[in-house]
Amino acid sequence: QKEVEQDPGPLSVPEGAIVSLNCTYSNSAFQYFMWYRQYSRKGPELLMYTYSSGNKEDGRFTAQVDKSSKYISLFIRDSQPSDSATYLCAMSRANNLFFGTGTRLTVIP
Amino acid sequence: NAGVTQTPKFQVLKTGQSMTLQCAQDMNHNSMYWYRQDPGMGLRLIYYSASEGTTDKGEVPNGYNVSRLNKREFSLRLESAAPSQTSVYFCASSEDGGENQPQHFGDGTRLSIL
Numbered sequence: 001q002k003e004v005e006q007d008p009g010p011l012s013v014p015e016g017a018i019v020s021l022n023c024t025y026s027n028s029a030f031q032y033f034m035w036y037r038q039y040s041r042k043g044p045e046l047l048m049y050t051y052s053s054g055n056k057e058d059g060r061f062t063a064q065v066d067k068s069s070k071y072i073s074l075f076i077r078d079s080q081p082s083d084s085a086t087y088l089c090a091m092s093r094a095n096n097l098f099f100g101t102g103t104r105l106t107v108i109p
Numbered sequence: 110n111a112g113v114t115q116t117p118k119f120q121v122l123k124t125g126q127s128m129t130l131q132c133a134q135d136m137n138h139n140s141m142y143w144y145r146q147d148p149g150m151g152l153r154l155i156y157y158s159a160s161e162g163t164t165d166k167g168e169v170p171n172g173y174n175v176s177r178l179n180k181r182e183f184s185l186r187l188e189s190a191a192p193s194q195t196s197v198y199f200c201a202s203s204e205d206g207g208e209n210q211p212q213h214f215g216d217g218t219r220l221s222i223l
Contacts, residue, residue: 043214092208101151
């Protein structure tokens, strides 16, 4: 069993929709949780960074962590075609980052 | 504002050839990392360097060597390339190796081994 599980999608939504992306994990030692956005043929770009449980909002993006359920989410409001990318969840322990496999999102104009 | 720079961007090798992937960061970060990204497998850590002068194995180190040349540069070497090493390789850096430090990535080297 992988330490971090992420539905690979793909996910297609119309412009303006609310998008929900999710990951589950098995190791309760994870304390720091991240979402990266990766455009085609580019490197992962840090999008959101949260510590422990709770919500964090940044513009149209909200990251949510539920440590009791070992579940993290990224919500995108008013999705735009420019949001079309692969979204990777990641969580850290010691020196290492553990990544989900990524969810490919397409926002259709 | 370059961040993490990787060279080359693309490379095709024959089985058994060797090559070195280069990575440099200009953010004065102490820690650097090499990952490979394969379909369905996500990003997997090959090696990392917590600070200048130190290197450690990650999840998939077999077939690779690394050198932390100085604080800015961290190279990855394939001594005898195999088709299983066909992948996209990413270098990353962070301020230090603490788990509260996010990593910043380069744009990758796409490597094909025939």
